[in-house]
Amino acid sequence: MTTLKESKLSNRGSYASTAGAKDFEVWDIITNLWDPDTNPDGYVSLGLAENNLMHDRLLEFLDAKRLVDDTAHGLTYGDGPFGSKRVKAVIASFLSTHLRSAIELKPEHVFITNGVSSAIEHCAWTLANPGEGILLGRPYYRAFLPDIGTRTGVQIVPVSFGQVDPCHLDCVQKYEEALLRSNEQGVPVRALMLCHPHNPLGRCYPRDTLIGLMKLCQKYQIHLISDEIYALSTWKNTVDDLAHGYTGFESILSINCKDTIDPSLVHVLWGVSKDFGANGIRLGAIVSQSNPAFLAALRTCSIYSSPSSLTENAVVHILSDTSFVESYIATNQARLSAAHTQTVGALRKHGIEHMPGANAAFFLWINLGKFVREKTSLREKGMQEYSGSESTRLIQDRLLAKKVYLVPGDAVGAEEPGWFRMVFTQREELVAECVRRIVEALEPK
Known part of the structure; x- marks a missing residue:
């Protein structure tokens, strides 16, 4: 059997084949998914961010x-490999x-x-050099880490919030503190990455927070x-009683930023996946x-990310x-x-x-650490470690x-142990089977 040393991979390849590969255990899991009839012993996955609720309509x-x-x-x-005239016109x-763009989008x-x-x-x-950083608030979308850093050499600069709501205007100060600390430590910050609506919290950033973040980016x-891939996946929350109500989605593009930030610093991402x-x-x-200049620079790597004409045709039709x-x-x-x-x-039944408070995207942020700790028989059996930093694992x-x-919180930068991201946009029988197995796995007999 060939060892890692004998494989003669680059440093990048060696990392990807060992530590980096651990980030993608889900790809092994989805080859053995549960089906009540054909594969009853398969994995029940509510970890992948897929919405299967509308497959019939699409x-x-x-067809x-x-x-x-x-x-x-x-x-x-x-x-060319950066999008046909037709698809760019339709998407614009x-x-x-x-997204109610304040300034009309052009192809x-x-x-x-x-x-x-x-x-x-x-x-x-395009925006950062190897060794430079991009600010990313915790908890974050798991794949931001490899997407941002694996091949580019750009570093993630995580932003911790403590008791501050990560979507509230007060979060801006935490971003600034992380930026200054990173700069002092020799990792210059070149960008701030926002997931709006938030993955995994399922919330939208209020307008004043967006403007506050714009001002911060302008200052430095x-x-x-702004990754707005869940922009249209907002919905009415009928189960959580919030005294202050829910924040609706407003795109960065809907804010006329000319008096707030140099518009050349603002970029928005969207796609059809979600x-x-x-x-x-x-x-x-x-x-x-x-x-x-940014768009021109992107052309140099466009050959590696060109969609097929069939994909473009499907999106244009839709x-x-x-x-x-x-x-x-x-x-x-x-x-x-x-x-x-x-x-x-x-979940509440068990x-x-x-x-509480989600009204966008596909996620519930669930506290399985608390669920386990409340089972006194586990503590009686010497399971106190479930309340510590290793509880998530x-x-x-x-x-x-x-x-x-499910996606464990420690994989998405959770600041407290025991939290997991659960996707709820699957068929009802799959969700029910998942909850049944969660309880069976964690609740003492």
Whole structure:
């Protein structure tokens, strides 16, 4: 058997084949997924950010469309690897309308990639040098780490909030403290990455927080990158009683930033994966309205992230059909709300706590550490370690033993142990089976 030393990989390759590969255990899990009829012993996964609630509608729509061009244009390199004129025009119009852009988007503001992951990496590669940093608030989207840093050499600068709400205006001070500390430690900060709506907390940033972050980026002349891939996946929360109400989604693009920040520092990302429940249709967009040099630089790496003509045709069909889009978004938001209500009800039945206040994206932030600690018989059996810093790993081991996959908090920068990200946008029987196995894994007999 060939050892790592004998494999003659680069340092990057060696890391990717060992430590880096551990970040992607989910790809092994999804090859053995549970099915009540064909694979009852498979893994129940509510860890992957997929929305299966609308697959029926999207498949019905696409089944009636011709995805191959009548001409041979789609069999060529088309208009280049950074998006056809047609798809850029359609996305510019769609996002101008649905993100309520303060300044109308034009096709030349849009750069097309084969998904938002590629868009994130391209931004990191173009805006920061190896060894420089990008601010990222905790907890964060897990794949930001490899997307930003694996191939670019750019470092993540995590931002801790303590008792400060990570979406409140007060969070701006925490970002500034992290920036100054990183600069002092020799890792110059070049950008701030925002996930808006938030993954994994499922919340939207208020307008005053967005403006506060804009002002911070202007003060230190760093780029503000807003990943808005869940922009249209907002919904009514029917189960949490919040005295102050819920914050609706407002895109960075909807804020006229000319008096707040140099617009050349502002970039927005969007893709069809989440809002249209189509992770397999690999198309994302980088929107930058005032930085042509940035967009020109992106062209040099576009050959590595070009979507296929079939993908572009599918997206053009979807986004250009206004009546379908309006109906789809409304139905999706209603189904998201119903699925959230159903999942919270199943968790509450067993005393599993979730963080209240979500009204966007696909996630519940659940406290399995507290659930375990409240089982006195576990403490009586010498299981006090479940209240410490290792509790997340210990709980994860128990879940995996029952073939349950959730994203553990320590993988997404959680500041407290015991928290997990649970996706609720799956069919009801799958969610029910997952909750059953969670309880079986963690509740003493």
